[in-house]
Amino acid sequence: MPRPSYMKPYQDWIDKLYPFPGGYKVPEFSLFSGEEKGQSTVEHVARFSAQCGEAAAHDFWKLRLFASSLTKMAFMWYSRLSPNSVDTCKDLEILFHEEFYRAPPDVTLADLARISQLPSESVEKYIGRFRNLRTRCSTKISEADCVPMVVRGMSFAMREHFEGHRLWDLFELTNRVTSYERLLQEKEQRRGASKGTYYKDQLDVAVVSDSEDSRSEDEVNMAEFLGTKPLECSALRKPGFVKKNKTAVVQKKYSFDLTKADDIFDALFKDGQIASTIIPGDTARIIV
Numbered sequence: 001m002p003r004p005s006y007m008k009p010y011q012d013w014i015d016k017l018y019p020f021p022g023g024y025k026v027p028e029f030s031l032f033s034g035e036e037k038g039q040s041t042v043e044h045v046a047r048f049s050a051q052c053g054e055a056a057a058h059d060f061w062k063l064r065l066f067a068s069s070l071t072k073m074a075f076m077w078y079s080r081l082s083p084n085s086v087d088t089c090k091d092l093e094i095l096f097h098e099e100f101y102r103a104p105p106d107v108t109l110a111d112l113a114r115i116s117q118l119p120s121e122s123v124e125k126y127i128g129r130f131r132n133l134r135t136r137c138s139t140k141i142s143e144a145d146c147v148p149m150v151v152r153g154m155s156f157a158m159r160e161h162f163e164g165h166r167l168w169d170l171f172e173l174t175n176r177v178t179s180y181e182r183l184l185q186e187k188e189q190r191r192g193a194s195k196g197t198y199y200k201d202q203l204d205v206a207v208v209s210d211s212e213d214s215r216s217e218d219e220v221n222m223a224e225f226l227g228t229k230p231l232e233c234s235a236l237r238k239p240g241f242v243k244k245n246k247t248a249v250v251q252k253k254y255s256f257d258l259t260k261a262d263d264i265f266d267a268l269f270k271d272g273q274i275a276s277t278i279i280p281g282d283t284a285r286i287i288v
């Protein structure tokens with residue numbers, strides 16, 4: 001049995017008569033596999049020509065380079081083309097389209113009207129998705145007419161703010177809504193940051209501070225902790241049980257529940273472990 005050998009689909013004299021210039025580096029082409037959904041042969045050929053650079057001006061250079069832009073099933077197809085079956089790059093493009101071209105589904109105005117912003121999608125990405133589908137729409141529609149369609153598909157917060165505004169094109173709309181979206185995100189971040197620090201225990205969650213409108217004029221309370229002896233604070237005790245000889249026995253267990261700070265202070269003050277200072281005035285008060 002004769003050993004199989006590969007033969008190029010174009011004639012050998014093309015390589016000899018049309019060599020690449022000295023120092024020419026083959027570009028890193030975007031690869032077409034023929035397996036991915038939505039790949040366009042027209043877009044690939046256009047991208048290939050753009051990435052060829054100076055080689056795009058010579059048909060035979062493009063013919064020699066085209067295989068470098070194929071991979072997987074598409075390259076397998078190329079490797080099985082009959083020897084000397086193509087004479088020019090145009091001939092190869094025709095065979096390429098015949099094998100892999102898939103007509104994209106038509107997009108109607110009704111399809112555009114049904115597009116809406118996804119829950120986790122930014123406004124900019126949503127408008128970009130609308131633009132891509134609009135290019136495939138068989139009915140021509142101006143950008144000014146697209147604006148209200150895009151606004152109707154936005155999230156409620158964005159739609160409430162921009163519905164009824166007169167904007168001239170999608171570029172202006174994109175700039176306006178992305179700026180407003182950033183303001184909403186900053187507002188949400190500030191609101192979250194004002195909710196204080198949380199400390200978690202297995203059964204307890206306490207908030208250290210939850211004052212969104214705290215101001216510098218708030219009272220600062222201070223106390224000196226003497227720490228003369230250990231103190232068992234009943235406010236922090238949690239019931240716990242262990243089994244000994246099949247009998248449930250109560251075990252002392254304590255939490256770190258900061259919502260009971262007042263109870264802790266009262267217990268320490270009553271036990272003489274808090275040094276207090278009385279400030280005279282209209283109403284006597286203890287600095288704590």
